[in-house]
Amino acid sequence: MNRVLVLALVLNFAFVIASPAQDTYIRAGGVIDVEVGQLIENQIIRIDGERIVAIGPNISIPAGADVIDLSDSVVMPGMVEAHTHLALSTQQPRDFGRFFFTNVIETTAYRAIQGVTNARSLLEHGFTSIRDLGNNGNYADLDLKRSIAEGWIPGPDMQGVGRIIAPFGGQFKLQPEHPELSEPEYLTADTHDEMRKAIHQNLHYGTDLIKIVVDDYRYIYSAEDIAYAVEQTKRAGVKLAAHVATAQGAKNAIAAGVNSLEHAWALDADDFRAMKEKGIFLVGTDFPPDQAGYFAGYDTALARIQYDQRIDRLKRGYNAGIDIAFGADVTDQMDDFTRGSRTISFIDSYLDAGISPADLLRILTVNGARLMGWEEDKGTVSTGKHADLIAVSGNPLDDPLVLKTVSFVMKRGVVYKRDGVFGWSVPLTRTYD
Ligand SMILES: [Zn+2]
Incomplete structure (x- = not known):
């Protein structure tokens, strides 16, 4: 393996942090409001720990803050x-x-x-x-x-x-x-x-x-x-x-x-x-x-x-x-x-049944969260909920097939996938029940 490739691998896997981000900002080209079935453009999502603490177009980002740039992507709930x-x-x-x-x-x-x-x-x-x-x-x-x-x-x-x-x-x-x-x-x-x-x-x-x-x-x-x-x-x-x-x-x-x-x-x-x-x-x-x-x-x-x-x-x-x-x-x-x-x-089956993209997104997010009894924490991109976020390259309300190529995945404020690359490092310390 050549040195450049080794370095690339190290870098790819280096971005994953073991604990949830403290005060991270995501600059999103758009965010899907799955409940309404609408794309809201140019949003900033502020994440503290494992939860979303603010979302809107005019959230100021302090100098030196940790910023994830997804301005060319559409963000939606995991x-x-x-x-x-x-x-x-x-x-x-x-x-x-x-x-x-x-x-x-x-x-x-x-x-x-x-x-x-x-x-x-x-x-x-x-x-x-x-x-x-x-x-x-x-x-x-x-x-x-x-x-x-x-x-x-x-x-x-x-x-x-x-x-x-x-x-x-x-x-x-x-x-x-x-x-x-x-x-x-x-x-x-x-x-x-x-x-x-x-x-x-x-x-x-x-x-x-x-x-x-x-x-x-x-x-x-x-x-x-x-x-x-x-x-x-x-x-x-x-x-x-x-x-x-x-x-x-x-x-x-x-x-x-x-x-x-x-x-x-x-x-x-x-x-x-x-x-x-x-x-x-x-x-x-x-x-x-x-x-x-x-x-x-x-x-x-x-x-x-x-x-x-x-x-x-x-x-x-x-x-x-x-x-x-x-x-x-x-x-x-x-x-x-x-x-x-x-x-x-399997989303193909839902589309074959004539389910609209907006309803398909609900089926994939809020509905599942409600079935699991997790609607307080999951299912939408909302203040107070877990930062369970994914990003895709286009608007899934226009073309749901973009869901087959998720480029970014965050769960509870931890980034697992970025720029299409999945990375993970086992944390050094843990507390057990
Ligand atoms: Zn089964």
Whole structure:
């Protein structure tokens, strides 16, 4: 390696500071007000520690202050990925679209190491907050969350569900000689007592929310079963996410009043009406057709039909005015993609559904923050909120595809990416809980 290259690498990685900036100023060519859906030109954002303390066109910058010049860029809030699985990276073609193999073959430790890369990749692509919805072996999501919070590794702020709660079998097709293979991916719960115990176990280990699988088998959770889970999670002050695939599963979850439907491929007008009335989010995870291997057995024609159906229900939900949060549910290790680049590519599905750029930006920011209960701290570029900021080269209200090339990422006042280069240095000192 020549000396110039070494120097360049050192410089690239030297800009990252371990602790939040004290009194930093960002000169922004424009800032997106995602709530209004407007670009406001020539703004200065003042950041103290991990929060935005002022924003406006006429903020004076003291001499010698730390200034980040983004005057040729558009700044917007960091994005929220509301349905991911950091420690699940299925290998194709080995696993042939079945995460069963990945979960059974790989150790939790190996998957956690993959999760480190996935977390970094999501941050690099502008996702400053994520909701991890399970399949992380033995609670690797919570260890990743802790490692990010303590500064061992770079990654988004996150919430994790721990182990997914499901009826017998979890989401696997087991055989009677190995019923234990659903461990540790799932906590199986077929009675209300088992459900309560599973929720308590997750809460004990520190999960931020609870996820149930409603209807992957012919024995599905009833509305009464789910209402019991809603009652238990409400009592504990956490939210309940429901994986639903079938029409009946969705109806049961909606009747019970969960906080979000994950996937929910089959929803009708009555469902949308009830979701709107109850404030239930749709996190649609609508896979692009090229993810055929995962759900349609590499049948690209079938994948296309499924995609069209899903985009149609996304469109109907959008027109019905339900709350939608962005979730890509990427678990596949695909050629030419990282976790982050693959995740942001899912905005194509939203655009295909006819969602306007302004609404897409809301789906990617404020909506996700609200679903996570983080609306006080995240989701908009506002005084008092965390300085979770990204920058792109054009106006995403005109061309949302610029979101695929994020050039700058700041989370809680710490710069992680600048001029398109991601950098990170582990801080020398830390205090632990
Ligand atoms: Zn998922």
